[in-house]
Amino acid sequence: MPGTHPDDRPAERGEEARAGVQPPLPGAAGGPTGSLELHARHRAVLPEWLALYYREPIDLSHGEGRHVWDSTGKRYLDFFGGILTTLTAHALPEVTKAVQEQAGRILHTSTLYLNRPMVELAERVAALSRIPDARVFFTTSGTEANDTALLLATAYRRSNQILALRNSYHGRSFSAVGITGNRAWSPTSLSPLQTLYVHGGVRHRGPFAGLDDAVFTTACVDDLRDMLGQTRADVAALIAEPVQGVGGFTSPPDGLLAAYREVLAEQGILWISDEVQTGWGRTGDHFWGWQAHDGNGPPDIVTFAKGIGNGMSVGGVIARAEIMNCLDANSISTFGGSPVTMAAANANLAHLLEHDLQSNARRVGGLLLQRLHAVTAGLGIVREVRGRGLMLGIEFHEPASPAAPHPADLVLEAARERGLLIGKGGGYGAGGVLRIAPPLSLTVAEAEEGAEILEQALRQAQSQLDGGESGA
Structure with missing residues (x-):
């Protein structure tokens, strides 16, 4: 084709x-x-x-x-x-066919009903995530995915304190702007969260500029320990892009986020990997951006969007069951996981994997x-x-x-x-x-x-x- x-x-x-x-x-x-x-x-x-x-x-x-x-x-x-967002190709025949066939059957149902394409995609994404006992919740955008991750982390940890990297971008909603460390994309200082910004996203600016990878990593980890020593012990999570997208495709040394995780784990703080731009093999060496850091395994929560739908509005959150199931109130999604977008994402993911x-x-x-x-x-x-x-x-x-x-x-x-x-x-x-x-x-x-x-x-x-x- x-x-x-x-x-x-x-x-x-x-x-x-x-x-x-x-x-x-x-x-x-x-x-x-x-x-x-x-x-x-x-x-x-x-x-x-x-x-x-x-x-x-x-x-x-x-x-x-x-x-x-x-x-x-x-x-x-x-x-x-x-x-x-166009991850595989424009007008990919498999995706076009999947959308047309599903649209001819039913366009919309909501999450109040069983949805075969959504279950099938969730099974594949959970297996690819490497998160044990993973659960998947689908959204319509990366912003909404990061919002959901923040909701899960703050509810699970019962804290509204979030760690984020300087120069970061995580979306345009009120809560996502509140953890964005790039002032060009942060229109307000108001936020429902208390955000503390750590080093690591940019190599050539700031007090650690010019350091080699090992020394830079040590300096960033020492700074993180110092920051945590001066704040409350119930920080909810660190959210980080493995490669900062809007920030200009900058990235920390390989292994830094795993080194951060070792410090975070001492206090039970969660690691959220924002894979909205780095997921699905875009970085070449790895299927997920977090794999460049690896350490002791996958993050606690992974967010994704953009490329998986190849232009259709698909985002989502992957987390182990105890975190995903921590909410003690009802929740649904009207448009997240819609039959048409799930059909497109299934076809797109299959093409991506089959053609390596x-x-x-x-x-x-x-x-x-x-x-x-x-x-x-x-x-x-x-x-x-x-x-x-x-x-x-x-x-x-x-x-x-x-x-x-x-x-x-x-x-x-x-x-x-x-x-x-x-x-x-x-x-x-x-x-x-x-x-x-x-x-x-x-x-x-x-x-x-x-x-x-x-x-x-x-x-x-x-x-x-x-x-x-x-x-x-």
């Missing part, structure tokens, strides 16, 4: 497709005028804080494999997957990382290239003048002009990191194509900031 496997190539349709352009779909308001009108309508009825990429936002109309098309017919190589896309992420991601190191060599605007699997970041130096454009913004625009979609992130409100996270079926040829476009965009940005020509 074209566009579904690392060794396949998307089927091209005619000369326009070979040129990277497709005619707009029937009924689509294609062309610049249509996009401008839609942008004006967007601004008139949606919140100002609902961010859009690009000076001239694009209206994506359809996709196939690792490509998407806008309403003008222009084709893009997708290196962001709708924020790490985790190995493809490791192999092609490794090649892409090498290429990015090569194309950024000698560019003064680039501070660091990092990541693992198909979760890669390019961090930039801050502009010398506050009035100067940010390199990340320049590269984002230049890449789009050349037919490549990437993301942005970073801490301290700077948005100074490009995030690269294609579908896990990315081919070697597509990785090379994307790297070539990025090289051109990076050189154009460097030239602009140096005061040279704007073209590459």
Whole structure:
């Protein structure tokens, strides 16, 4: 099936497709005028804080494999997957078929009734989690999954104290914002939780910058012990992303979270691994991000979302039975675990495992990382290239003048002009990191194509900031 496997190539349709352009779909308001009108309508009825990429936002109309098309017919190589959500491929036939067949039977029931697709997916996820006697609760988003994890941890431990990493992001709800350690994504200091922030997510800032892995880990653990010694002993949990997503794909040294867990276990404090962006094999080396830390086994609670549904609204929480069952009040979910989204996730997970896309992420991601190191060599605007699997970041130096454009913004625009979609992130409100996270079926040829476009965009940005020509 074209566009579904690392060794396949998307089927091209005619000369326009070979040129990277497709005619707009029937009924689509294609062309610049249509996009401008839609942008004006967007601004008139949606919140100002609902961010859009690009000076001239694009209206994506359809996709196939690792490509998407806008309403003008222009084709893009997708290196962001709708924020790490199109995990396997756009328009994956197995997922499309599963959604269509389930929609033809019944769209919605709620959790008040038995739901075969939900039970089947829960069985598979529980087994993959490695958590003993695991229970799974499905939600509609990563934010809701993290909310549920916080509810479970605080109820189980009878405490509203939470440990979180600096530079973290865990969602947009009131409680998730309260544990987010990235001020660019934290619109209020009010919270139902008391949050204490520990070190570990960022290597090149703060008092431990420049330390090697072993010394950095020791310093972070010592700091954690000191913090716990000065607060109440009934802290509920530590929540941590194994790789910080919105924070710019930064990560602690392998093993740090396991070292934290040893300290936490002394007081019965739970470890929540936020796998919304790192789960399902994206990091290549591991199926779950927490496995890079391993230690004495899986976390107490794992949260997930995004990629498992390949675009459908699926999130969830995995926890051992005694934690999941600790709530002493009724609860349901109207939309979590819906038959259609569960059917999609089952088909997507089966495809992911059958085609071993985790190995493809490791192999092609490794090649892409090498290429990015090569194309950024000698560019003064680039501070660091990092990541693992198909979760890669390019961090930039801050502009010398506050009035100067940010390199990340320049590269984002230049890449789009050349037919490549990437993301942005970073801490301290700077948005100074490009995030690269294609579908896990990315081919070697597509990785090379994307790297070539990025090289051109990076050189154009460097030239602009140096005061040279704007073209590459």
